[in-house]
Amino acid sequence: MEVEGSPVMRVQSIAQAGKSEVPPQYIQPPSDRPNNDAGGKSGGGVDVPVIDLGEDSVREAVGRACRDWGAFQVTNHGVPIRLLDDMRKVGLSFFNECPMKDKLMYACSPDSAAAEGYGSKMLVDSDENHGVLDWRDYFDHHTLPLSRRNPSNWPHYPPNYREVVSQFSDEMNVLAQKLLGIISESLGLPSSSLKDAVGEFYQNITVSYYPPCPQPDLTLGLQSHSDFGALTLLIQDQVPGLEVLKDSHWYPVQPLPEAIVVLVSDQTEIITNGNYRSAVHRAVTNSTGARLSVATFHDPSKTRNISPAAEIVCQSSPARYREVNYGDYMSRWYTKGPEGKRNVDSLLIDP
Numbered sequence: 567m568e569v570e571g572s573p574v575m576r577v578q579s580i581a582q583a584g585k586s587e588v589p590p591q592y593i594q595p596p597s598d599r600p601n602n603d604a605g606g607k608s609g610g611g612v613d614v615p616v617i618d619l620g621e622d623s624v625r626e627a628v629g630r631a632c633r634d635w636g637a638f639q640v641t642n643h644g645v646p647i648r649l650l651d652d653m654r655k656v657g658l659s660f661f662n663e664c665p666m667k668d669k670l671m672y673a674c675s676p677d678s679a680a681a682e683g684y685g686s687k688m689l690v691d692s693d694e695n696h697g698v699l700d701w702r703d704y705f706d707h708h709t710l711p712l713s714r715r716n717p718s719n720w721p722h723y724p725p726n727y728r729e730v731v732s733q734f735s736d737e738m739n740v741l742a743q744k745l746l747g748i749i750s751e752s753l754g755l756p757s758s759s760l761k762d763a764v765g766e767f768y769q770n771i772t773v774s775y776y777p778p779c780p781q782p783d784l785t786l787g788l789q790s791h792s793d794f795g796a797l798t799l800l801i802q803d804q805v806p807g808l809e810v811l812k813d814s815h816w817y818p819v820q821p822l823p824e825a826i827v828v829l830v831s832d833q834t835e836i837i838t839n840g841n842y843r844s845a846v847h848r849a850v851t852n853s854t855g856a857r858l859s860v861a862t863f864h865d866p867s868k869t870r871n872i873s874p875a876a877e878i879v880c881q882s883s884p885a886r887y888r889e890v891n892y893g894d895y896m897s898r899w900y901t902k903g904p905e906g907k908r909n910v911d912s913l914l915i916d917p
């Protein structure tokens with residue numbers, strides 16, 4: 567029965583029906599299609615940097631990557647590789663092995679932003695977003711602070727699912743804190759600067775499942791956007807799909823099973839007064855195999871006001887961004903949609 571609007575379609579069910587064409591709602595306008603960027607991909611051997619966190623010059627390397635890309639991969643990060651593998655494994659089992667009726671027991675409300683559970687549609691319905699759908703299903707978990715973590719809202723299958731997600735959440739929290747410290751130091755700030763500006767982490771973990779798509783040239787797994795929080799950590803499986811925009815070209819992020827992708831997000835751009843800009847990224851689809859990624863978002867609390875750090879703003883470099891309440895910023899993102907643009911630009915004092 568239809569409750570409100572049209573029922574949510576599960577991309578996995580559409581893919582399993584085996585049609586040679588995707589429904590029209592999934593077809594991107596020509597300007598947003600993946601092959602629009604002819605010749606840009608991996609141009610001249612340029613790649614999203616891979617940084618060994620154990621190396622001596624880590625601050626310089628992180629600073630350069632944040633400035634040039636807003637994105638990098640880290641190795642030697644201290645998170646057990648076994649846990650990365652387990653996280654991918656349980657995520658995949660939920661999508662591949664749970665019958666649809668079980669998955670639907672966890673369906674999240676399509677009418678509220680960032681609701682926990684099984685979803686297929688990122689934005690809330692509104693007149694303001696144009697509504698091409700992503701070729702993706704996902705499961706969103708609220709993981710931190712611990713008062714938000716309720717594992718009984720998460721899949722009961724496979725049996726170790728909840729335990730693995732809890733451990734993964736804790737490890738990502740430690741790594742995100744460490745990275746905010748390094749990023750602060752890379753700007754010549756005390757290591758606690760960014761952490762103090764963000765406050766207690768609100769952490770969400772989204773497992774994204776991109777089924778094979780019969781028309782990868784016309785669709786996107788996830789439309790172009792920058793993440794709206796402070797710092798995103800992402801792991802992917804061996805199937806490529808994540809791309810980062812740099813100088814108007816899209817660069818694939820090479821799957822490295824032991825590495826963790828770091829994406830500078832909008833609040834870090836504001837706090838660093840634009841010294842570091844958030845990474846615009848998207849996911850493309852392919853016709854041969856499903857792809858899985860796990861993104862861990864570290865955000866301020868909704869009540870927090872975010873503005874350029876006092877240590878950075880001085881007479882010679884005045885604030886370039888207006889102060890914003892994080893909760894307001896987030897709800898605007900979910901109604902308006904990213905539309906391939908950086909919403910953070912709307913806060914620029916002198917665009």
Ligand SMILES: O=C(O)CCC(=O)C(=O)O
Nearest residue numbers: 772774788808849859861
């Ligand atoms: O699947 C990916 O690699 C990208 C996921 C992502 O960007 C997101 O969930 O915000």
Ligand SMILES: [Fe+2]
Nearest residue numbers: 791792793847
């Ligand atoms: Fe993202």
